[in-house]
Amino acid sequence: MRRQWRAASLLVPIGALAAGFAASPTTAAAARPHVRHASASGTLTISNESGSLWTCNFNPFNAAVYQEAAGFVYEPLVFVNALQSGKTTPWLASSYAWSNGNKVLTFTIRKGVKWSDGKPLTAADVAFTFNMLKKYPALDLNSIWSVLSSVVQKGDNVVLTFKSPAVPYFYYVADQVFIVPQHIWAKVKNPVTYPDTTPVGSGPYGVSKCTGQNITYTANAKYWQPGLPKIETLQYPAFTSNDPANVYLATGQAQWGGQFIPSIKSFYLAKSPNNHYWFPPVANVSLFINQKVAPLNQLPVRQAMAFAINRSRVAQLGEYGYEPAANQTGIVTPTFASWYDKAAAAKYGYSYNPAKSISILKKAGYKKGANGYFAKGGKELSFSVINVGGNSDWVADLQIIQQEFQAVGIKLTVNNMTGTEFDNDLYKGNFQLAFDNETGGPSPYYELRQLLYSGNTAPIGQLATTNYERYSNPATDKLFNQYAGTTSSTQQHAIVNKLENVMLSNIPVIPVTESVDWFQYNTASFSGWVTQKNPYAQPAPYNVPDVEVMLLHLRAK
Numbered sequence: 180m181r182r183q184w185r186a187a188s189l190l191v192p193i194g195a196l197a198a199g200f201a202a203s204p205t206t207a208a209a210a211r212p213h214v215r216h217a218s219a220s221g222t223l224t225i226s227n228e229s230g231s232l233w234t235c236n237f238n239p240f241n242a243a244v245y246q247e248a249a250g251f252v253y254e255p256l257v258f259v260n261a262l263q264s265g266k267t268t269p270w271l272a273s274s275y276a277w278s279n280g281n282k283v284l285t286f287t288i289r290k291g292v293k294w295s296d297g298k299p300l301t302a303a304d305v306a307f308t309f310n311m312l313k314k315y316p317a318l319d320l321n322s323i324w325s326v327l328s329s330v331v332q333k334g335d336n337v338v339l340t341f342k343s344p345a346v347p348y349f350y351y352v353a354d355q356v357f358i359v360p361q362h363i364w365a366k367v368k369n370p371v372t373y374p375d376t377t378p379v380g381s382g383p384y385g386v387s388k389c390t391g392q393n394i395t396y397t398a399n400a401k402y403w404q405p406g407l408p409k410i411e412t413l414q415y416p417a418f419t420s421n422d423p424a425n426v427y428l429a430t431g432q433a434q435w436g437g438q439f440i441p442s443i444k445s446f447y448l449a450k451s452p453n454n455h456y457w458f459p460p461v462a463n464v465s466l467f468i469n470q471k472v473a474p475l476n477q478l479p480v481r482q483a484m485a486f487a488i489n490r491s492r493v494a495q496l497g498e499y500g501y502e503p504a505a506n507q508t509g510i511v512t513p514t515f516a517s518w519y520d521k522a523a524a525a526k527y528g529y530s531y532n533p534a535k536s537i538s539i540l541k542k543a544g545y546k547k548g549a550n551g552y553f554a555k556g557g558k559e560l561s562f563s564v565i566n567v568g569g570n571s572d573w574v575a576d577l578q579i580i581q582q583e584f585q586a587v588g589i590k591l592t593v594n595n596m597t598g599t600e601f602d603n604d605l606y607k608g609n610f611q612l613a614f615d616n617e618t619g620g621p622s623p624y625y626e627l628r629q630l631l632y633s634g635n636t637a638p639i640g641q642l643a644t645t646n647y648e649r650y651s652n653p654a655t656d657k658l659f660n661q662y663a664g665t666t667s668s669t670q671q672h673a674i675v676n677k678l679e680n681v682m683l684s685n686i687p688v689i690p691v692t693e694s695v696d697w698f699q700y701n702t703a704s705f706s707g708w709v710t711q712k713n714p715y716a717q718p719a720p721y722n723v724p725d726v727e728v729m730l731l732h733l734r735a736k
Contacts, residue, residue: 219398219411221735223705226433227720228424230569230598232391232417237378239357240318240370242644243602250727251396251413252295252380253357256286256305258728259350262459262514262714265621270724271300271358271381272337281344281666284352286337292403294360296379306332307361309339309352317371320644321351325634326663344664350620354724382727383408392417409734410705419597420569428699429454436699437720439572441499443699453703457711457718458695460514462619462626463505464573466564466580466689467648471639472611479543480560481686485529486536487587488580494692497576505690508679509630510623512693518623520676527683536587545588553588561590564612565604568595573614576691605647608639616694617645618722624662624671627678630688631655650687696722707732 237248256272259265269275272286292300309330312319326348329340339352360379367373378386381403384396396413418424421438428436429450440447440456448454466484474480490504503512507529510519545553545560553560564580566573577593584591591612596604604610619626629635629645633656636646643649655678662674681687698718700708709718709729716725716732 218406219409221410221704222412222414223410223435223730223733224414224416224427224433225435225437225720226416226418226424226427226699227435227437228418228421228569230419230567230601232419233389233394233415234374235376235389235391235394236374237386238370238373238375239359240312240320242320242606242642243599245320245357246721246723246726247394247415248375248378248380248386249357249723250382250725250730251384252378252382252386253359254380254382254727255354255357255724256288257349257353258716258724259354259621260714260716260725260728261461261619261621262717265350267353268728271305272353275353277346281346281664282341284339284341284345284349286339286353288335288337289403290335292381293401294379294381295385295399295401296360297401298360298362300358300360300381302332302335302337304361305337305358306330307365308356308358309337311359311364311370312356315369315371317642321355322632322634322644323348323351323356327352343660346666347622347624347663350625357724383731384413404731407731410730413730418569421571428701431701431703434701434703434705435720437697438699439498439501439570439697440699441571443499443501447699451701451703453701454699455702455708456699457709458501458697459711459714459718460503460511460693460695461717462511462616462694463509463690464502464576464614464616464692464694465505465630466691467605467610467613467615468686468688469608469611469613470649470651470687471608474555474558474560475562475611477543478686479539481689483536483539483587484584484589485686485689486532486539487583487589488689488691489531489583490691491531492583493576493579497579498572498692502692502695505693507683507686507690509627509682509688509690510675510679511619511626515623518672518675520679523676523679523683529683533583533587540588547588551585551588552590559590560588561592562611563592563594564614565594565596565601565610566614567598567601569598577614580691606642606644608637608641608643608647608649613647614691615647619694622671623675624659624678627675627682628659631678631681632659648687650685652681652685655681704736705733706736707734 236244239245239248239253258268258270273289274287276285288302313324326345328342331338383402385399387397388395394415398408398411425440427433429447468475494504508524540553545555547553581591617626617629633651635644636649637643696717696719716728
């Protein structure tokens with residue numbers, strides 16, 4: 180599981196899960212949808228290793244837990260499909276239009292939509308949601324108010340005015356802001372800490388029961404798309420490590436998976452002809468380098484690290500070949516191959532080269548001690564890296580990187596943590612190195628913005644929504660603003676090439692492998708799955724709002 184679903188930190192034994200979830204005390208119970216759609220049937224179980232127990236917090240603006248509610252309970256204005264070059268599908272907005280030189284974006288809000296408590300969803304709810312993010316910046320997970328100047332309701336329309344041309348921000352405002360009911364959230368004293376244990380949304384499901392071990396979602400009878408959803412009940416057990424989650428999938432107890440499975444052909448595919456998988460690359464798994472920590476803030480140290488990692492070896496051994504080796508530009512191939520600047524990548528030549536790594540450190544004044552590690556001024560090149568211990572593939576990846584760093588004279592200590600501990604340290608910048616990924620978007624611009632845009636980060640000790648390494652450069656920020664001001668594909672590609680150069684010249688993070696959508700599915704009882712031939716949504720269950728799009732396509736056989 181990647182960049183999602185991290186909560187409390189107790190181990191869940193597989194026996195307890197297999198025995199059923201009802202035995203555990205209920206920690207949250209939402210307002211249950213009334214009567215399911217007559218056409219809904221079947222129970223679908225999702226197996227997605229989270230590294231932690233559920234907290235039963237359904238706040239769609241809480242970075243640690245929002246994917247438990249987004250897509251299931253809460254919905255966006257427009258669905259944007261990253262696997263189909265940003266193809267858009269109107270959702271809570273029936274239409275949209277740009278004007279005033281791409282500085283004004285007007286959404287017409289769909290009529291006839293009701294919240295799960297029966298009250299109508301209106302343009303006032305949409306405007307309220309956006310302005311709540313302005314009032315409480317901690318809720319603004321994608322820093323949209325760094326580019327917005329106002330959001331106002333005009334009848335059935337909601338008008339977003341930007342400070343400058345903002346075409347690429349459409350993805351963030353249309354697809355990644357989940358609309359909440361004003362009549363409930365206006366009464367919340369502090370939306371930042373609000374647990375939203377009884378969520379009222381417009382989405383296809385409501386939360387009928389939640390414990391630390393499992394979430395039960397039930398079809399929303401008031402859902403605005405006629406006859407949908409077709410699946411009556413969803414079970415979402417919590418898993419703190421890959422192994423029990425993988426057993427759940429291989430034995431048919433779960434039909435939809437979203438995690439790493441070692442030896443997937445023998446362990447999963449061979450168990451049933453109905454078992455299938457597809458792993459499309461969408462972003463990068465990277466080594467985040469805290470730019471505020473010495474000597475990591477020294478370029479030669481970061482360069483030495485980049486040359487020391489054998490990305491292909493990590494991909495083959497740690498990831499069993501399921502995730503391709505990444506490259507230092509940060510461009511995911513083949514998904515975004517047309518954006519990849521081969522000439523720039525060749526110029527810097529960040530391939531595996533331990534001799535080059537050692538040479539860089541010596542040139543920077545580092546000397547190797549009797550213990551085999553480099554040091555300067557009495558300070559040894561010794562660092563710790565934080566990781567979610569439940570991600571067994573990432574544990575293996577870091578064991579390999581640890582060995583490779585040792586070979587060039589850099590000491591690395593791996594700190595495998597619970598999901599909750601990891602999130603807390605990652606968001607607040609309490610780390611030297613961190614192993615994680617970003618979510619990306621419908622073009623490389625989005626992951627690069629998550630990695631490099633200073634508006635997303637925060638001082639050490641404060642929560643950063645992305646850009647966890649605390650990289651900040653006004654010239655780089657200017658590139659993102661220039662990209663937002665043009666609809667020219669040629670100009671956009673030229674700007675991304677410059678951003679690739681930032682990745683190559685500054686080494687703010689080190690992409691190690693490409694981050695794929697982990698997606699396993701069983702066709703025995705359900706049809707309608709995303710396939711490589713029909714990629715109508717990103718298929719991993721932790722992608723939002725794609726999870727909703729998938730659920731609305733699924734049918735019980």
